[in-house]
Amino acid sequence: NLNQSEVEQDMLVEVPVDKDWKHLHINPDDSADILRFYQVTDSYIYELMAANNIVQTLFTFAIMVERMQKLGVQNVLDYGGGAGTLSILLARLGYQVTYADVRSKTSDFAKWRFGKRGLNIPIIELAGDEGSDLVAIDFDGVTFDCILSTEVIEHVPHPLELIKSFANKLPHGGVAVVSESCNYTEQFVSHLESNKQYGGEAFIKHMRDVGLEPVEDEFFIPQQIFVKK
Numbered sequence: 001n002l003n004q005s006e007v008e009q010d011m012l013v014e015v016p017v018d019k020d021w022k023h024l025h026i027n028p029d030d031s032a033d034i035l036r037f038y039q040v041t042d043s044y045i046y047e048l049m050a051a052n053n054i055v056q057t058l059f060t061f062a063i064m065v066e067r068m069q070k071l072g073v074q075n076v077l078d079y080g081g082g083a084g085t086l087s088i089l090l091a092r093l094g095y096q097v098t099y100a101d102v103r104s105k106t107s108d109f110a111k112w113r114f115g116k117r118g119l120n121i122p123i124i125e126l127a128g129d130e131g132s133d134l135v136a137i138d139f140d141g142v143t144f145d146c147i148l149s150t151e152v153i154e155h156v157p158h159p160l161e162l163i164k165s166f167a168n169k170l171p172h173g174g175v176a177v178v179s180e181s182c183n184y185t186e187q188f189v190s191h192l193e194s195n196k197q198y199g200g201e202a203f204i205k206h207m208r209d210v211g212l213e214p215v216e217d218e219f220f221i222p223q224q225i226f227v228k229k
Contacts, residue, residue: 014188016043021189028192031157035102037190038155042105048083060221061089064177067217067225068095071175073146079166080152084110084121090148091119098144100124146175150223154182154191159198160206167210170228176212179222 020043027033038044051057068076074096078087081099083106090097099114101107103125114121147166153159159182166176182199185191198206204214204224212226 014047016046017041018189019043028194034155034157034192038102038106039104042109044104044106045083045109048085048106052083052085060223061086063219063221064223064225065089065093067215068146068175068177071146071215071225071227073175075144076146076148077144077169079147079149080155081110082106084113086148086150087121088113088117088119091121092117098122098124098142100126102126143171144169144174145171146177148177148223150177150179151181153178153180153198153203154184154188154195157192157194159195163206163212164210167212167228170212172228174228176207176226176228177223178207178226179224181222 020041021037024037024040026037076090076095076097077100078084078090078097079100081087081101084099087097087099087110099107099110099121100123101110107123107125111123114123147170149162149166153162156162159180163178166178170176180199180203181188181191182195182197182203184199185193185196207214207226211229213229215225215227217225
């Protein structure tokens, strides 16, 4: 029998992911191992649904959408779309949105959510060798005026390559909406220790290095807005 504190501990957002990561003996230095984790675990369904429904997250989503509207965004790639919450939100607001993620139980859940709501959201299944599907954006003949990627880069083996892919895929004047938690490796087991160097001010610098300039705003939210110069 569990006492109340033990039950509360097991209900923390990160607990299911932490348990699965350790149970599967994931090697954070092995790209194929990391990919395997996202393909087989269902723990991210629980984490994402919990995280996406807290008041602070909902507030930042509202500010993010307001900023996107002001910048004239219409066609969005939701890269690493997870449980599909933002794709659903944007589709309901009239945006043209394409969902992209690794084929997994989480992406299957997102597809189910789209169908339950009658939303015809195009889906791109990311696939490649040695974890390259966690990095490259190379969709021939497909263009977007906005790439949205929330809480993704801290999970991928080569975040700088991913950032370059964002810049290369966007037209001049295109918008990147990106958040990161690279500095929070102790709290989240799937945030790669090797990516800690890319958090905070270093993240802004790397975005600028590839021609993505941050848009200044009175509110600071995790989903930072960048425009390709």
